[in-house]
Amino acid sequence: MKHKIIILTDGDKIAKKAAERVAKNINGRCISISSGNPSKINGEEVIKLIKCAKEDPTIIMVDDRGDIGRGNGEKIIQTIIKSQEVILMGIVAVASNSAGSGIRVDYSIDKWGNIIKHAVDKYGNEKDNRIIIGDTINTINPNDVPVIIGIGDPGKMDGNDDLSKGCPILTAAVKLIINSYEK
Template identity: 50%
Template sequence: MKKRVILVTDGDLNAKKAIEIATQKIGGRVISRSAGNPTLLSGEEIIELIKETPYDPVVVMVDDRGNTHRGSGEEAMAQILKSNDVEVMGVVAVAANSSRVTGVEVDVSIDNQGNVIDYAVDKDGYAKDDKIIKGDTVDILNDYDVPVIVGVGDVGKMEGQDDVEFGAPIITKALEEVIKLYETKKKINK
C-alpha cells in the first residue's frame, strides 16, 4: 500500500517545530529532514524517506525561501506530486508576502482563529476576499491535479495564534482538514 502524504509549503525553523507537534497530534510522522529554508533534499530523497517510515500519513515540508521562481522546494514537490510511489492526499498552502506570484486556489483555509473558511488567507491568517493564496512555494500546484489544498498563514506564527506553546493549533487543524476533505472526496469518487 502506498504511503499517504501531506505536503506543507513551509520549512523554516518555526514551521518545522509547529509541524512536528501538529503531525504528532494527528498520529502521523513528519519527515523532519525535509525541513529547510530552502528545501535541501531532492524529491527522490524525500520519497525514499517516506517509504521507510512505518507511519501514515507522512507530512513533508517544502520551502523556496522567498524565491518567487521555481525553487528547490517546488522542484521537490513536483517530483513527489508526480511519483507513483506515494499517494498525495493534499497540500497545506502557506501564505507569504510574495507579490510576483500567481498563487493557487484553495478548497478552504484555516484562519488565525482556527475557523474553516471558504476564502484564502494572508500571511497573518486573516481572510482575503478571494480563494487565491499567494506564497513563494505554491504556484507549481497549478500544474498538478492536487486532491485538496488548504490555505494557512505563516506556520508557527500568525501573530502568535499558531505558536508551539499553544500546541500549534492552526497547522494542526489544517492537517486534519486535508485528511477530512480527502476522505470525503474519495468516498464521493468511488
C-alpha cells in the same frame, strides 16, 4: 503499501517544530530532514524517506525561500505529484509576502481556527478571494492536488498557532485534508 503524504509549503525552523508537533497530534510522521529555507534535499530523497515512515500520513516540508520560478521546494512537489510510489493527500499552502500569482485554495483556516472558503494572508486574516500567495506554490497546477488548504505563516498569526498551544491552526488544516481524503 503506498504511503500517504501531506505537504506543508514552509520549511523554516518554526514550521519544522510545528510540523513535528502536528505529526504527533495526528499520530502520523514528519520527515524533519525535509525542512530548510530553502529545502536542501531533492524529491527522490524525500520519497525514499517517506517509504521508510512507520505511520501515515507523513508530513513533509518544502520551501523555496522566496525564489522566483520553480525552486527546489516546488521541484519536490512535482516529484511527489508524479510518483507512483506515494499518495498525495493534499497541500497546506502557507501564505507569505512574496510576489507571484498564487494558487486557489479549497478552504483556509484563519488565525482564529475557523474553516473559511477564502484565502488568508501571512497573518491568518481572511482575504476577499480564494488565491493564496506563497513562495512555494506559484508553479503548482491545482488540478494535480486533491485538496489545498491555506493558512497564515506559522509563528505569524498573533500567537494563535503557537507551539505551546499545540499548533491548533496547522493541526486543523492537516485534519481537514485527512477528512477530505477519507470521504
